[in-house]
Amino acid sequence: MIEHLQPAALALAQARHVVVITGAGVSAESGIRTFRDTMEGLWKDFDPARLATPEAFAADPATVTRWYDWRRLGCLAAEPNPGHVALAKLEAWLSETNRTFTLLTQNVDRLHHKAGSRNVIELHGSIIEWRCTRTGRKSTPPNAPFDEFPPRSEAGAPLRPDVVWFGEALPQPALDAAEHAMHTCDLFMSVGTSSVVYPAAGFAELARYRGAPVIEVNPAPTSLTRTATWSLRGRSGQILPHLLNAAMA
Numbered sequence: 001m002i003e004h005l006q007p008a009a010l011a012l013a014q015a016r017h018v019v020v021i022t023g024a025g026v027s028a029e030s031g032i033r034t035f036r037d038t039m040e041g042l043w044k045d046f047d048p049a050r051l052a053t054p055e056a057f058a059a060d061p062a063t064v065t066r067w068y069d070w071r072r073l074g075c076l077a078a079e080p081n082p083g084h085v086a087l088a089k090l091e092a093w094l095s096e097t098n099r100t101f102t103l104l105t106q107n108v109d110r111l112h113h114k115a116g117s118r119n120v121i122e123l124h125g126s127i128i129e130w131r132c133t134r135t136g137r138k139s140t141p142p143n144a145p146f147d148e149f150p151p152r153s154e155a156g157a158p159l160r161p162d163v164v165w166f167g168e169a170l171p172q173p174a175l176d177a178a179e180h181a182m183h184t185c186d187l188f189m190s191v192g193t194s195s196v197v198y199p200a201a202g203f204a205e206l207a208r209y210r211g212a213p214v215i216e217v218n219p220a221p222t223s224l225t226r227t228a229t230w231s232l233r234g235r236s237g238q239i240l241p242h243l244l245n246a247a248m249a
């Protein structure tokens with residue numbers, strides 16, 4: 001029995017403009033390590049927060065791009081889990097009933113797209129696309145390991161993943177779209193995120209400020225738990241299908 005499932009499902013059934021933010025936890029059941037899981041194997045001695053920075057790339061582009069290539073291939077091989085699928089079904093159900101759904105994701109793995117979600121705002125970019133550090137031109141590398149590190153663009157300059165590193169600004173179009181969705185949001189859901197990275201973590205606070213109920217889905221308490229309207233404790237792959245079924249019942 002999932003505590004608070006019924007009131008959360010009722011709020012979801014009555015909402016007209018739902019905004020969901022996801023973090024690395026929603027992809028954990030697809031086998032993709034979360035940001036704050038301890039790293040294993042090849043990368044066990046590296047700290048993601050240090051590698052995911054422009055400074056690390058400038059200092060050691062080979063190591064940084066080797067790490068991102070390893071993660072990119074893992075994301076390409078991963079499959080959406082029931083949590084991703086439930087969010088895609090929620091979007092379809094809301095649009096069939098003339099309501100809106102906006103999915104903000106901090107994830108760079110494109111698993112929401114693979115699961116069929118359509119209105120996805122990638123706040124932190126995508127690891128599947130890379131861009132030339134000289135021209136800014138984006139490309140989607142083939143599903144095979146790069147043969148040199150750093151990989152080079154057609155212009156001969158190093159390629160970097162099209163993600164947002166710590167200390168870098170989020171893409172303005174993504175921020176604008178997220179802020180637009182928040183204006184009408186009457187139900188906010190935070191799934192699989194430790195809610196420590198800003199400005200992404202600020203959207204839940206904005207929802208609360210606007211008086212929208214906030215549902216959290218996470219196996220562990222986070223900094224959001226204290227202020228969330230309902231905190232559904234558990235894995236998103238297990239909770240989201242139940243929440244959706246209860247809301248649609």
Ligand code: BV8
Pocket residue numbers: 022023024025026028029034035036037052106107108124163164165166167168169170191192193194195196197198199217218219220222234235236237
């Ligand atoms: C910005 C892409 C300003 C790359 C990521 C000092 C210097 C510089 C900046 C700062 C600073 N102090 C603070 C900042 C701001 C900084 C920040 O917030 N830092 C934090 C650490 C304090 N933010 C930034 O730098 C942002 N930019 O501020 O720019 C600016 C403005 C104008 C002009 C110039 C600059 C940029 C932040 C984006 C960084 N990029 N990712 C990559 O992927 O490699 S962030 C990275 O963390 C991932 O995107 C990840 O998604 C994100 C957040 O982490 P979570 O998703 O929450 O993942 P985490 O592992 O933490 O938690 C997983 C959760 O899942 C847990 O709660 C767990 O319980 C749960 N879980 C586990 N299993 C499951 C589950 N939940 C459900 N089901 C399960 N089965």
